[in-house]
Amino acid sequence: MDHTEQEARRAWFRREILPLEAELRGYIRRLTHDPVAAEDLLHDTFARIIAAESWREVDSPAGFAIRTARNVVYDSLRRQKVVAIDYVADVGVFGLADDTADPETALVARDELKRLRAIVEALPTQQRRVFTLRKVYGLPPGEIAERLGLSVSTVEKHLVKAVRACADALARDDLPPPKRSPWAWRRQSEKR
Amino acid sequence: MATAERETVREAAASWAVRLSDPHLTDETRAAFEAWRAASPAHEAAFERERAVWDRFDRLRALRPAAPEPDPDLLAPRPVAQPAMRWAAAVVGAVALSGIGLWSVNASPAYATAVGERRLVVLEDGTRVELNTDSKIVVRYRAGKREVKLVRGEALFEVAPDAARPFVVAARDRRVEAGAAAFNVRVQPRAVQVIVARGQVEVADTTPFGAVEDEARLAAGVMGLYGEAGGVAQPVTGARIDQALAWRHGQIALNGQTLEAAVEEFNRYSKDRQLVVADPAIGGYRLGGYFRVDDMAGFVRALQTTFPVKATAEDKTIYLSAAG
Numbered sequence: 001m002d003h004t005e006q007e008a009r010r011a012w013f014r015r016e017i018l019p020l021e022a023e024l025r026g027y028i029r030r031l032t033h034d035p036v037a038a039e040d041l042l043h044d045t046f047a048r049i050i051a052a053e054s055w056r057e058v059d060s061p062a063g064f065a066i067r068t069a070r071n072v073v074y075d076s077l078r079r080q081k082v083v084a085i086d087y088v089a090d091v092g093v094f095g096l097a098d099d100t101a102d103p104e105t106a107l108v109a110r111d112e113l114k115r116l117r118a119i120v121e122a123l124p125t126q127q128r129r130v131f132t133l134r135k136v137y138g139l140p141p142g143e144i145a146e147r148l149g150l151s152v153s154t155v156e157k158h159l160v161k162a163v164r165a166c167a168d169a170l171a172r173d174d175l176p177p178p179k180r181s182p183w184a185w186r187r188q189s190e191k192r
Numbered sequence: 193m194a195t196a197e198r199e200t201v202r203e204a205a206a207s208w209a210v211r212l213s214d215p216h217l218t219d220e221t222r223a224a225f226e227a228w229r230a231a232s233p234a235h236e237a238a239f240e241r242e243r244a245v246w247d248r249f250d251r252l253r254a255l256r257p258a259a260p261e262p263d264p265d266l267l268a269p270r271p272v273a274q275p276a277m278r279w280a281a282a283v284v285g286a287v288a289l290s291g292i293g294l295w296s297v298n299a300s301p302a303y304a305t306a307v308g309e310r311r312l313v314v315l316e317d318g319t320r321v322e323l324n325t326d327s328k329i330v331v332r333y334r335a336g337k338r339e340v341k342l343v344r345g346e347a348l349f350e351v352a353p354d355a356a357r358p359f360v361v362a363a364r365d366r367r368v369e370a371g372a373a374a375f376n377v378r379v380q381p382r383a384v385q386v387i388v389a390r391g392q393v394e395v396a397d398t399t400p401f402g403a404v405e406d407e408a409r410l411a412a413g414v415m416g417l418y419g420e421a422g423g424v425a426q427p428v429t430g431a432r433i434d435q436a437l438a439w440r441h442g443q444i445a446l447n448g449q450t451l452e453a454a455v456e457e458f459n460r461y462s463k464d465r466q467l468v469v470a471d472p473a474i475g476g477y478r479l480g481g482y483f484r485v486d487d488m489a490g491f492v493r494a495l496q497t498t499f500p501v502k503a504t505a506e507d508k509t510i511y512l513s514a515a516g
Contacts, residue, residue: 010240018244033438033445033482034431036195043198043234046241051233077480113251120252121269129264135252137262140215148264156210163206167245 013050016061023062024069025171031073039171041076045069119169123162130158131166193234204228205238209246304328305345307463308486310442315340318352319359324378324439325461325485333357346378348440351391366418367396375410376437383419387428387436388412395423444483451477451495455512461485464508467492471513474501 024045028038048068058064120128120135133144141155148155193201208225211217229236255266303313305323313321315331317338323329327345338354342363351359353372361368363377363384373391377384386395388410395408395416408423410416413433416425428436435445444457452475455467465488469475477499483491492503492510502515 010236013237013240014244018240021241033434034429036429036431040193040195040198043202043238044193046237047193047232047234050237050240113254116249116252117255117267120249120267128267131249132252132267133262133264135249136256136266138253139262141210142214142216147262156207159210160203160207163209163242163246164203166249167202167206167242170245170248 009055010050012055012061016058017046017049017065020062020065021171024065027066028069028073031070037076041069041072044076045072048072116166119166120162122169123165127158127162127165130155131162134159201234201238202242205235205242206246208239209243212243213246300330300332302328302330302343308461310439315352317354317357320350320352322348322440324348342377342379344379346376346439348374348376348389348437350374362398365397365399367398369394369396373412383417386410386416386418387433388414389433389437397423438482439485442485444485446479446481446483448478448480451475451479451512454479454491458483458485458488458491462488465510466508467510467512470504470511473514474499474512477501 021042025038025042028041028045029035032038032041045065045068048071049065052058052064052068120131123131129148130144130150133139133147134141139147141152141159144150145152145155150158208228211221212225229239252267257263257266303311303321303323305311305325305327307326309325311323313323313329315321315338316333319338321329321340324346327347328343329347330341330343332339332341336357338357338359340349340359340361342361347361349359349361349370351370351373355371359370361370361377363379366384366386368375368377368386370393371391373393374389375391375393376387376389386393390412392409392411395410395418397418410425411427413427413430414425415428415432415436416423432447435447438445444454444461446454446457449457452469455469459466467488479495481494483494488510492512495501495512496503496515500515501512504511504513
């Protein structure tokens with residue numbers, strides 16, 4: 001495969017697959033009911049999708065992504081020698097189609113800035129300062145290092161930790177509304 | 193991919209996203225990145241994800257003020273007054289509720305569920321009790337003590353804080369005492385099971401010569417089992433707790449349990465039909481999956497399509513045995 005072909009495949013992945021992250025996470029969680037395992041399986045699902053040579057023939061990226069996720073989950077269950085006989089969970093496949101046409105997109109976009117800001121505010125102090133200078137002011141790592149009296153590699157480490165924390169925070173927020181009773185204590189206890 | 197490995201890959205991917213955005217990027221770094229990305233689809237996909245997050249935060253530029261000097265503390269957490277307000281409201285609520293409570297000082301109200309039923313009870317102090325199938329509690333609140341007896345079945349308690357009156361659940365010969373905690377108590381045929389979801393509880397043996405439990409204080413995330421011979425407690429994962437509490441959503445969670453154990457679970461919720469494992473050869477099959485508590489028929493169907501098992505209905509009993 002030549003370079004442009006590779007880039008076309010990655011662009012497809014960015015455009016069609018990455019926006020499905022929250023739905024895929026929700027789907028895998030409904031199958032496994034284990035948030036940590038779900039992140040592992042989501043990671044594997046993305047790896048399997050981006051490697052798909054036949055991506056041009058995919059009619060429905062959402063359907064393709066869901067099928068891939070299901071295969072990844074079932075393969076993992078087989079490895080663990082636990083036989084999944086859960087047919088109820090497949091209901092989740094139909095839930096996805098409804099989710100894609102989202103009338104609240106505009107509302108979400110308006111709240112995006114507020115939400116990103118809240119995530120940054122919650123970062124540990126040094127990560128937050130470095131990240132602010134990089135993202136709000138667009139300063140390069142070298143200049144941030146000078147201003148804060150740090151080495152460039154320390155600045156990079158803070159940035160990497162900050163991105164990972166931000167990704168995890170977005171993942172938590174992006175969860176489809178949980179089908180829970182009114183008590184929210186479980187999620188609170190996980191945050192501590 | 194295992195969790196630790198996944199995190200390593202994601203961190204490496206984030207690191208590349210950070211370094212590739214540096215205007216002083218060198219050709220060597222670029223080449224090292226290409227080699228890393230080409231090494232596996234997991235790398236390639238992880239990089240796309242982390243870079244999407246990295247780019248997403250470019251929106252923060254909209255927050256850049258006109259002042260020329262960059263302020264690293266521009267996004268420092270802002271003090272919020274709200275929590276104090278919430279506390280005030282909660283205290284007012286508690287006072288109002290305890291006023292109502294005075295009317296029923298000598299009463300010991302009981303709450304129960306039928307087989308297959310679930311019920312949420314909010315007690316006078318705001319403590320919430322969720323009762324599972326075929327369960328019963330008797331509430332005895334008095335000065336200095338809040339006591340609830342779990343007569344049978346299973347209940348989840350979310351205790352309203354009250355420093356002056358400890359909250360105690362009596363279940364068979366054990367007492368479970370808690371401050372502000374959320375915990376599940378289940379009376380089983382030969383033991384009492386306690387799972388702590390939040391806060392901590394203390395378990396005491398109330399028999400005349402009851403031993404001091406080895407693991408009497410249970411923290412959040414710990415499951416304890418207490419029988420005649422004493423108690424054992426062990427930490428469990430959040431996922432395991434969710435599974436144990438799946439009943440709150442009307443579900444039975446199976447994660448490697450034997451067919452024998454699964455059948456016992458389904459029978460708890462069913463008043464007109466009971467499952468019987470008629471053939472010990474199949475009792476040891478291990479199952480995974482989520483089912484509705486009221487869908488015994490669906491469970492049996494799924495069982496028959498997955499395992500060499502046949503089901504024979506006779507009157508109100510469904511016998512499970514090896515097929516062929």
